[in-house]
Amino acid sequence: MDITYLLANRIRQSNISKSNVSSRIIKIAILAVTIGIASIIISVATGRGLQKAISKKTAAFNGHLVISTFENNTSQISINPFKMDKKYFSVLNDLNNVQDYQKVAYKAGLIKFNDSYEGIVFKGIDSSFNQSIFSEFLIEGRFPDLNKINSSEIIVSKHMSKRLNMSIGDQPIAYFKRDNSQLIPNQRKYKVVGIYESDFSDFDEVYVLGSLNQIRVLNDWSDEEVGAIEVFLKNNDKDTATANKLYKSLPFNIDVITLKSRFKNIFQWIALFDLNILIILIIMLFVGVINIATALLILIFERASMIGLLKTIGAKDFQIQKIFLWNGFQIIIKGVLLGNFLALGFYFSQKYFEWIKLDPATYYVNVAPVELNFFEWFYINLSLIFVCLLLLWFPTKIISSMSPSKNIRKR
Numbered sequence: 001m002d003i004t005y006l007l008a009n010r011i012r013q014s015n016i017s018k019s020n021v022s023s024r025i026i027k028i029a030i031l032a033v034t035i036g037i038a039s040i041i042i043s044v045a046t047g048r049g050l051q052k053a054i055s056k057k058t059a060a061f062n063g064h065l066v067i068s069t070f071e072n073n074t075s076q077i078s079i080n081p082f083k084m085d086k087k088y089f090s091v092l093n094d095l096n097n098v099q100d101y102q103k104v105a106y107k108a109g110l111i112k113f114n115d116s117y118e119g120i121v122f123k124g125i126d127s128s129f130n131q132s133i134f135s136e137f138l139i140e141g142r143f144p145d146l147n148k149i150n151s152s153e154i155i156v157s158k159h160m161s162k163r164l165n166m167s168i169g170d171q172p173i174a175y176f177k178r179d180n181s182q183l184i185p186n187q188r189k190y191k192v193v194g195i196y197e198s199d200f201s202d203f204d205e206v207y208v209l210g211s212l213n214q215i216r217v218l219n220d221w222s223d224e225e226v227g228a229i230e231v232f233l234k235n236n237d238k239d240t241a242t243a244n245k246l247y248k249s250l251p252f253n254i255d256v257i258t259l260k261s262r263f264k265n266i267f268q269w270i271a272l273f274d275l276n277i278l279i280i281l282i283i284m285l286f287v288g289v290i291n292i293a294t295a296l297l298i299l300i301f302e303r304a305s306m307i308g309l310l311k312t313i314g315a316k317d318f319q320i321q322k323i324f325l326w327n328g329f330q331i332i333i334k335g336v337l338l339g340n341f342l343a344l345g346f347y348f349s350q351k352y353f354e355w356i357k358l359d360p361a362t363y364y365v366n367v368a369p370v371e372l373n374f375f376e377w378f379y380i381n382l383s384l385i386f387v388c389l390l391l392l393w394f395p396t397k398i399i400s401s402m403s404p405s406k407n408i409r410k411r
Helices: 003-017 021-062 086-094 131-137 158-164 212-219 236-249 264-302 304-312 317-353 374-392 395-401
Strands: 065-069 098-113 116-125 138-141 153-157 173-176 186-189 191-196 207-211 228-233 254-258
Touching: 021 131, 021 264, 021 317, 021 374, 065 236, 086 098, 086 236, 098 158, 098 212, 116 158, 116 173, 116 212, 131 138, 153 158, 158 191, 186 212, 207 212, 228 236, 236 254, 264 304, 264 317, 264 374, 264 395, 317 374, 317 395
Parallel strands: 116 207, 153 191
Antiparallel strands: 065 228, 065 254, 098 116, 098 173, 098 228, 138 191, 153 207, 173 186
């Protein structure tokens, strides 16, 4: 067995049995590493969880890509319709990154129930609507029967149902204008068959989901015309590349925009989570290294006579440094194990018991989501151990400046 390891182990055992300064400093260093690794893992898990949850909700309402005319892409409603030929649908089907797509249209209006009114954006959907993606937001009732021609069934948000005092089975009246020149709005009677809740105020306050044919009739569109096509991707990290491929394959008057560019403010905000994680990582790493380095320096000065003796019998500086680096490594490992125990305890308790709640008006979710994959967890632990050991090499360099003749006499 390596002599450096044996000596390091003897030093560690003597520090455990004695109540000296170094033993207390080592305990503080272990605590610092524990808090550091736990803080880093928890910040990564919560940051990634929020990013994924918000991105998923935004995509459920809009798709990862939106194909429409240039006028529609700059508006919340469908101003100009367009037709998609079969050959363009084949382009969508041939792209490997495309998971699904749906035909939609948007129209602004006013909904009335009893004596209460609310402004709405009516989202027209048909049988191509991806119910599986939206189903997690449906809290009551069912989806409209989209196989019926010109179905009058709709889904409203929980927020809107409370504001208008509506429930399943109620029949509100909606008012729409074809254009600004129309003096008397068109009137339509609908039946509420479902209630959804996304905790996304931008959607919950205005969106009503119903049949696409309702908008076609109101706007005098043909059966083939749509306001937009929302595309869902298998890998939304490649959204820009997929959007560019689609744009080159479609007619010149059709635009393709990504979800990130359409909701730029939201995605810029959640991108800041990465900066927060980086700041926490740097601070915790700095604190951990400073504490471990302090503990090693105290150990070195306490063992000055031992260092002088080892140098006298021919030990190299590198061999003596390894003794104290072993002690530093043991401090790091203990801290990492305890930190992982705390961090993973938090992760699994929050994932399954959801005990930390958030304000949906601020964070768009009512529960703090957590997300952590094995590779991120492994990389965090491995990187922290490696960086700490690398930086601890510098304080142990003081050993090379210690004189054997002076230090061997110290008790």
